[in-house]
Amino acid sequence: MEKTVNQKAWFLVLPVLLLVAFSAVIPLMTVVNYxxxxxxxxxxxxxxxxxxxxxxxxxxxxxAALGRQAIxxxxxxAIEVPLGIFVALNMPKKGFWASxxxxxxxxPLLIPWNVVGTIWQIFGRVDIGLLGYTLDKLGxxxxxxxxFYAAWITVIVMDVWHWTSLxxxxxxxxxxxxxxxxxxxxxxDQASRWNVFRYIELPKMAGVLMIAILLRFMDSFMIYTEPxxxxxxxxxxxxxxxxxxxxxxxxxxxxxxxxAAFSLMYFLVILLISWVFYTVMTNLDKREG
Amino acid sequence: xxxxxxxxxxxxxxxxxxxxxxxxxxLAIKFPETxxxxxxxxxxxxxxxxxxxxxxxxxINLAWLGLVGxxxxxxxxxxxxxxxxxxxWV
Numbered sequence: 001m002e003k004t005v006n007q008k009a010w011f012l013v014l015p016v017l018l019l020v021a022f023s024a025v026i027p028l029m030t031v032v033n034y035x036x037x038x039x040x041x042x043x044x045x046x047x048x049x050x051x052x053x054x055x056x057x058x059x060x061x062x063x064a065a066l067g068r069q070a071i072x073x074x075x076x077x078a079i080e081v082p083l084g085i086f087v088a089l090n091m092p093k094k095g096f097w098a099s100x101x102x103x104x105x106x107x108p109l110l111i112p113w114n115v116v117g118t119i120w121q122i123f124g125r126v127d128i129g130l131l132g133y134t135l136d137k138l139g140x141x142x143x144x145x146x147x148f149y150a151a152w153i154t155v156i157v158m159d160v161w162h163w164t165s166l167x168x169x170x171x172x173x174x175x176x177x178x179x180x181x182x183x184x185x186x187x188x189d190q191a192s193r194w195n196v197f198r199y200i201e202l203p204k205m206a207g208v209l210m211i212a213i214l215l216r217f218m219d220s221f222m223i224y225t226e227p228x229x230x231x232x233x234x235x236x237x238x239x240x241x242x243x244x245x246x247x248x249x250x251x252x253x254x255x256x257x258x259x260a261a262f263s264l265m266y267f268l269v270i271l272l273i274s275w276v277f278y279t280v281m282t283n284l285d286k287r288e289g
Numbered sequence: 290x291x292x293x294x295x296x297x298x299x300x301x302x303x304x305x306x307x308x309x310x311x312x313x314x315x316l317a318i319k320f321p322e323t324x325x326x327x328x329x330x331x332x333x334x335x336x337x338x339x340x341x342x343x344x345x346x347x348x349i350n351l352a353w354l355g356l357v358g359x360x361x362x363x364x365x366x367x368x369x370x371x372x373x374x375x376x377x378w379v
Contacts (some may be wrong), residue, residue, distance in 0.1 A: 005317075026293070029303060033294045045294045050354060057355040153374060268347050275344065279331050286332070 013030035028267075034260035052261035062262060064237070065245040066269075072241060073220045076159045080216055081209070084167025089201070091172055098199060102172075105165040112145070118228025122159040124230070144231060148238045151231045155239050160225055163216060170212040206284055214277040242266055304342070313339050327379040338379055342372045 035052060037045040056062045077109065089104070092098045111119075124144050126132040137141040146155040178200065186196045224243035233240035233248070240248070246266065250259030312334055324332040333341070346368040353364035 029299075029362070030293045032302070033296060033299045036296065036299060037294060039294075043292060045296075047296060047298075053351070053354055053356070057351065163321070265351065268344070268351070272344060275340070283331055 018208070022106060024251045034255075034256050034278045035264050038257045048067075048257055052258045053265075054257060056261055056265065061245065062265070065242050068238075068240065069221060069242045070141070072156070072223070074215055075156055076163070076220050077213060077216060079156070079160050080164045080167050081213060084164050084212065085171050085209075087164065087168040088175055089173035090195070091168070093176070095110045102169070104175065105168055106163050108165050109169075111162070113225035114229055116158065116162050117226040120154060120161075124154050136239055146235050148235060151235055151239050154230060155227050158230065159223070162226070163219070166210045171205055174208040175201060178204045207281070210277065210281045212285060213283070214274070217277070218270065218274065221273075250288055309339060309343075327377055329359050333379055335376075341379060342368075342375045345371055345375065 002040045016116060017029070034045075036050075038048045038051075039045050055237070063189045091105075108116075123129045124142070126136045126143060134141060141147070142150050142158075144150045182200050183196070183206075186200060222243055223241055227239045227241060228244055231239045233244040246259060246262050249255050249262060316335060322334060324334045324337075326332050328361050341368075349371060350361070350364045353367065355359065
């Protein structure tokens with residue numbers, strides 16, 4: 001059946017538009033205004049032109065934070081996506097254990113970010129934490145407040161612990177939607193386990209996997225709370241990701257102008273990547289449909 | 290409004306973007322179109338092409354600032370060429 005086109009429905013989203021204007025558009029406009037000015041407080045501003053943008057593009061600080069951020073996002077995606085798919089493939093399909101696994105998997109997702117940070121902060125401590133204490137007794141040097149690699153491993157493992165279940169749950173939902181007929185056909189053709197995965201399960205999961213990758217990418221690219229609680233961006237600047245650097249700049253140093261310019265560039269990068277993901281996703285859907 | 294720290298430059302910037310959005314909305318209502326597939330192999334409407342143009346222009350300006358560093362207004366010229374290319378071929 002043809003869908004009827006009724007553009008008047010757009011008026012129904014006006015209240016949402018109003019809300020978004022107050023919660024997103026107006027603050028964003030203010031950030032743009034700040035990015036071109038300097039202030040010494042008292043809400044008095046001086047025109048600075050492109051100074052802040054120029055300064056940031058030439059500074060190592062932003063590029064270093066961007067680099068760390070990109071590496072972090074790449075690593076957690078490379079771990080969480082295959083691991084999530086693996087977990088989803090091995091989860092029971094129905095019955096008591098299916099529900100049990102679903103609840104178990106969704107538990108980490110229900111814990112607030114700062115609590116996750118605190119859990120891992122204590123877990124990893126050498127004096128009272130189970131992980132830190134055990135590693136220390138085994139003779140492995142582990143101190144996330146002083147050692148570069150320990151800090152990175154802690155932050156990455158924490159993110160994997162927190163978010164792999166999201167990928168797993170989405171992949172599981174994708175798997176559940178595959179009709180049995182596909183598997184039966186594969187059995188008749190004597191397809192190997194790998195071929196079933198490659199030609200049936202993976203293509204059928206592609207849509208939800210794209211959503212999972214998009215969500216995990218965005219979240220990890222904007223990560224703030226967990227590394228802030230666990231390492232505070234340290235040791236040195238080792239785990240100072242974009243958001244942490246931005247907050248240091250805006251609230252720590254109160255450099256509103258440079259911080260606003262920083263946020264705008266950050267925003268542009270996120271906008272670009274989201275657009276690419278969204279375009280790929282909708283085109284995948286169209287090809288399938 | 291004072292807390293938003295407006296300047297005429299930023300006001301003009303947002304004014305132009307708002308004007309573009311309104312123009313394209315009116316165009317979309319007056320002259321409905323079917324999406325087409327261009328060099329990027331994706332379906333785009335006029336609105337999509339405007340978005341690609343604006344987002345690309347932001348990056349062109351940043352790249353100009355980082356690589357050339359002076360005569361910023363010339364970057365807008367590059368943006369216009371880019372906009373033409375996007376509307377013609379994407």
